[in-house]
Amino acid sequence: MKVQPMDQFSAELADEVRDAVYDGSASGYDKREEALFGDYPDPDLLRRTAGNIKQHTLEHLDTYLLQAEAKMRENGVQVHWAGDGDAGCEAVLRIMRDNGATRLVKSKSMATEEIHLTEFLEKHGIESLETDLGEFIVQIDKDHPSHIVKPIIHKNRGGIARSFEREGLGAYNDQPEVITRRAREYLRRKYLEAPVGLTGGNFLVAESGRLVLVTNEGNSRFCLAATDIHIAVVGIEKLLPRDRDLSLFLGLLGRSATGQQLTVYTEFISGPKAAKQPDGPKQMHVILLDNRRTEVLGTKCREILRCIRCGACLNVCPVYRQASGHAYRSVYPGPVGAVLSPLLAGNRFPELADLPKASSLCGACNEVCPVNIPIPDLLLRLRDRAKQEGVKSPGTPPLAAWSRLASQPTLWRAVMAGGKVMNHLPLEMLPVRALKDWQSARKLPKWRGGDFRRWIKKHKEAESARGGEA
Amino acid sequence: MSADREEILRRVKDAVGAIEHPADYPDWPDGLAVCDKRPLDDRWAAFCERLTAFHGMPLEKPEELAEYLKTFRYTHGYCDPELAGVLAPVLGPEFTLEETFERSRLDDYRFGITRARGAIAETGTLIVTDGQTSSRLGALAPWVHVACLRSDDIFRDTAEAAAALGDDPNVIWITGPSKTADVEGILIEGVHGPGVQVCLLLP
Amino acid sequence: MATCLCEAFFDDVAIATVQVLEYLKCEVAFPDGQTCCGQPAFNAGDWASSRRVVRHCLKVFAGEEPVVVPSGSCAAMIFHGALLEFEEEKDLEEVRQLAGRTWEVADFIVNGLGVDEWPGKFPASVAFHRSCHSRGTDSGPATLRLLESIEGLDLRPFGEAEQCCGFGGTFSVTFPSISAAMGKLKLEHALKENPDCLISGDMGCLLHLGGLAEKGGTPVPTRHVIQVLRDALRNGGLIS
Ligand code: SF4
Numbered sequence: 001m002k003v004q005p006m007d008q009f010s011a012e013l014a015d016e017v018r019d020a021v022y023d024g025s026a027s028g029y030d031k032r033e034e035a036l037f038g039d040y041p042d043p044d045l046l047r048r049t050a051g052n053i054k055q056h057t058l059e060h061l062d063t064y065l066l067q068a069e070a071k072m073r074e075n076g077v078q079v080h081w082a083g084d085g086d087a088g089c090e091a092v093l094r095i096m097r098d099n100g101a102t103r104l105v106k107s108k109s110m111a112t113e114e115i116h117l118t119e120f121l122e123k124h125g126i127e128s129l130e131t132d133l134g135e136f137i138v139q140i141d142k143d144h145p146s147h148i149v150k151p152i153i154h155k156n157r158g159g160i161a162r163s164f165e166r167e168g169l170g171a172y173n174d175q176p177e178v179i180t181r182r183a184r185e186y187l188r189r190k191y192l193e194a195p196v197g198l199t200g201g202n203f204l205v206a207e208s209g210r211l212v213l214v215t216n217e218g219n220s221r222f223c224l225a226a227t228d229i230h231i232a233v234v235g236i237e238k239l240l241p242r243d244r245d246l247s248l249f250l251g252l253l254g255r256s257a258t259g260q261q262l263t264v265y266t267e268f269i270s271g272p273k274a275a276k277q278p279d280g281p282k283q284m285h286v287i288l289l290d291n292r293r294t295e296v297l298g299t300k301c302r303e304i305l306r307c308i309r310c311g312a313c314l315n316v317c318p319v320y321r322q323a324s325g326h327a328y329r330s331v332y333p334g335p336v337g338a339v340l341s342p343l344l345a346g347n348r349f350p351e352l353a354d355l356p357k358a359s360s361l362c363g364a365c366n367e368v369c370p371v372n373i374p375i376p377d378l379l380l381r382l383r384d385r386a387k388q389e390g391v392k393s394p395g396t397p398p399l400a401a402w403s404r405l406a407s408q409p410t411l412w413r414a415v416m417a418g419g420k421v422m423n424h425l426p427l428e429m430l431p432v433r434a435l436k437d438w439q440s441a442r443k444l445p446k447w448r449g450g451d452f453r454r455w456i457k458k459h460k461e462a463e464s465a466r467g468g469e470a
Numbered sequence: 471m472s473a474d475r476e477e478i479l480r481r482v483k484d485a486v487g488a489i490e491h492p493a494d495y496p497d498w499p500d501g502l503a504v505c506d507k508r509p510l511d512d513r514w515a516a517f518c519e520r521l522t523a524f525h526g527m528p529l530e531k532p533e534e535l536a537e538y539l540k541t542f543r544y545t546h547g548y549c550d551p552e553l554a555g556v557l558a559p560v561l562g563p564e565f566t567l568e569e570t571f572e573r574s575r576l577d578d579y580r581f582g583i584t585r586a587r588g589a590i591a592e593t594g595t596l597i598v599t600d601g602q603t604s605s606r607l608g609a610l611a612p613w614v615h616v617a618c619l620r621s622d623d624i625f626r627d628t629a630e631a632a633a634a635l636g637d638d639p640n641v642i643w644i645t646g647p648s649k650t651a652d653v654e655g656i657l658i659e660g661v662h663g664p665g666v667q668v669c670l671l672l673p
Numbered sequence: 674m675a676t677c678l679c680e681a682f683f684d685d686v687a688i689a690t691v692q693v694l695e696y697l698k699c700e701v702a703f704p705d706g707q708t709c710c711g712q713p714a715f716n717a718g719d720w721a722s723s724r725r726v727v728r729h730c731l732k733v734f735a736g737e738e739p740v741v742v743p744s745g746s747c748a749a750m751i752f753h754g755a756l757l758e759f760e761e762e763k764d765l766e767e768v769r770q771l772a773g774r775t776w777e778v779a780d781f782i783v784n785g786l787g788v789d790e791w792p793g794k795f796p797a798s799v800a801f802h803r804s805c806h807s808r809g810t811d812s813g814p815a816t817l818r819l820l821e822s823i824e825g826l827d828l829r830p831f832g833e834a835e836q837c838c839g840f841g842g843t844f845s846v847t848f849p850s851i852s853a854a855m856g857k858l859k860l861e862h863a864l865k866e867n868p869d870c871l872i873s874g875d876m877g878c879l880l881h882l883g884g885l886a887e888k889g890g891t892p893v894p895t896r897h898v899i900q901v902l903r904d905a906l907r908n909g910g911l912i913s
Contacts, residue, residue, distance in 0.1 A: 267642050357718075442845075
């Protein structure tokens with residue numbers, strides 16, 4: 001019998017990587033706890049409120065999208081719509097060509113990862129350079145991010161130093177400080193050479209048309225100080241109704257992601273630069289991206305669209321900690337990815353239908369999620385969908401038979417009592433891979449089926465005998 | 471493109487229309503996300519405490535700034551023309567304050583002095599805007615950024631500041647120096663933006 | 674509801690549940706037709722099969738009486754999981770009715786019966802593993818409240834207490850390696866505090882952890898919370 005691909009991946013993962021992922025995520029979890037519980041008497045109230053605001057926004061998305069669009073236009077922003085990933089990529093390319101631009105600098109954006117924008121642009125002769133330190137390292141290594149907030153959580157300094165040496169960024173030096181300074185020197189030239197700065201968007205406020213970006217490094221600020229044209233690719237689920245919502249969401253995002261009260265730079269951008277301002281984009285384009293978000297909106301899994309990409313669910317997840325982000329074979333790893341990736345896969349759903357199974361349903365993700373997404377429930381819904389669509393799942397025991405048994409009490413009692421034979425069987429010898437694997441690490445206790453029923457029967461008899469005496 | 475717009479809006483309408491009881495916008499008080507476990511009444515004091523906690527540097531006198539910059543021989547920098555008149559005499563003759571930021575000489579500027587639109591006491595945050603910042607690059611590229619703040623402009627908390635975002639096209643909340651922990655989770659300050667974030671109180 | 678795990682392996686947990694509830698003056702009935710709560714198929718995504726088992730529970734546990742379960746996860750299957758899988762079903766109301774009166778046993782004792790101090794004594798150090806299905810429910814705090822009030826019981830907090838033990842029912846079968854790694858970490862943290870025994874409100878967790886510990890050469894006695902409560906009564910001479 002085949003085994004689950006994620007379990008296999010985890011079993012083969014290098015210790016070095018596992019340790020790096022484990023330490024990085026565990027420390028992320030600790031910082032979050034400290035920041036949230038240190039600052040608020042009842043962080044759960046904040047999470048629930050934020051979740052309700054997001055749910056409301058999603059369930060009135062038509063109104064808010066139109067409101068945001070009108071407001072952005074009023075603010076001088078050019079608004080584009082992209083039904084799918086290809087349309088999103090094309091929209092960027094068109095703006096580049098209209099302006100005769102061949103290079104852009106970009107700050108971290110999950111939406112652009114999702115639509116594989118960089119590969120697309122490169123194919124069309126456009127240089128797209130990642131400027132977030134982690135994403136830059138991922139790009140020069142032709143690797144993939146393995147965490148949505150800490151893209152190189154799986155790498156160590158030695159590997160990074162070797163990559164820098166290979167790329168001509170200086171002789172081998174693995175001091176994190178030196179690595180950072182070298183990237184600083186290299187990238188600040190690049191900002192100045194690029195006519196276009198590309199960003200994602202953390203929030204888009206409907207009432208004001210304000211795009212909100214948060215970064216710690218300041219790379220998105222640099223993109224928007226050095227270039228002439230700003231393009232933002234924003235998923236349609238990023239909306240918030242009002243500016244007042246921002247204090248709540250920013251406080252939760254910083255604390256949940258990295259344990260910060262606020263991320264170092266929060267930029268509120270509502271249009272091209274002011275007339276008097278010498279630096280910054282004279283054009284601002286916002287590309288509103290659907291890419292199956294509307295499809296998700298139509299399902300009972302729509303809660304996942306509340307996600308603000310804080311990464312807290314990855315940090316706390318015991319499966320993510322053991323398996324690492326790459327085990328999820330998709331742009332969004334961890335619990336959020338196990339829900340979102342199969343949903344965004346369209347008819348490739350079966351290829352990723354094993355991800356929702358990779359969870360003990362412990363619920364830790366739900367407990368930390370700043371928008372209170374019931375991730376375990378959504379995982380279960382997707383398991384149900386996979387079953388209904390007939391997707392095969394390696395290693396799963398025959399539960400239909402079990403359920404039939406469990407609805408026939410007489411047979412059930414006989415099997416329970418008869419199970420005692422198991423105590424005399426060499427279970428390790430049975431030709432069932434799952435049972436073998438299970439038993440290779442754990443010892444099963446003795447079978448005692450039927451014993452309780454005998455006890456309770458006697459107990460009840462004694463009771464009624466006593467009752468009879470009285 | 472406009473076909474995409476119509477198509478997306480139609481799909482959103484269909485999805486939303488099928489929801490039986492769409493969720494209401496919840497009631498919540500403005501102060502919900504405000505952390506007020508530290509006293510916020512003396513806004514400047516509270517702001518200084520937070521800014522320092524996040525490795526920023528609050529200064530009350532231009533002389534202190536001069537002294538700090540001299541220690542590192544940071545004597546050449548960019549300065550908002552509206553501030554240069556006041557600051558140049560106080561800083562002294564060894565300082566060169568350029569009043570335009572030449573992007574081709576980006577690394578010549580060791581510091582950049584610009585105005586802050588305001589600050590937030592709760593979080594030690596500085597607020598800069600396009601309207602008040604004489605050069606986005608001047609406030610960002612040099613190693614030291616000095617934001618000049620008037621004490622009347624300090625908001626109590628993030629809720630107050632969010633309500634006052636106004637119509638400036640580019641508002642930035644700055645909470646400490648630029649930083650990263652991408653390499654093995656080790657904190658390094660000064661990635662793309664300033665490694666030193668100063669707030670100078672204007673009289 | 675005794676649960677299938679207790680029926681197959683841990684009869685003493687079911688017995689302890691009866692003894693504790695009777696000590697609290699409850700009249701305990703054990704409907705003979707009971708089997709399983711439907712959780713294995715539910716978790717595996719076979720909701721149609723799972724509904725069949727839940728419908729069986731509806732029959733067996735018909736009535737108005739509270740249904741008390743010595744397992745956080747089986748209780749949660751009824752009061753939470755079943756509601757999900759019956760969303761579109763005609764008998765949703767019946768499921769709601771059962772869900773509304775289904776309790777995890779510690780939660781029942783504290784919040785149902787209003788007991789918040791436990792008599793008797795239990796002179797031992799214990800590491801309490803909060804089982805995951807009690808997240809977001811009142812079971813965890815209820816259990817701690819009871820345990821903390823027992824004379825002689827020395828509760829030993831341990832690191833990463835929020836983490837799952839890796840059992841997750843069929844998860845431990847389909848993801849044997851990740852599951853074992855999770856369990857070993859949990860054991861490492863719990864055993865570092867040198868407890869006399871490891872306790873939890875879910876026999877699933879204890880089956881897994883106990884099995885891992887024994888195979889790994891560091892056997893540790895495991896007790897269900899309800900056994901600790903019962904033993905405390907016994908040690909205090911309050912029941913025989
Ligand atoms: S699902 Fe929740 S916890 Fe996970 S990344 Fe999204 S917002 Fe954060």
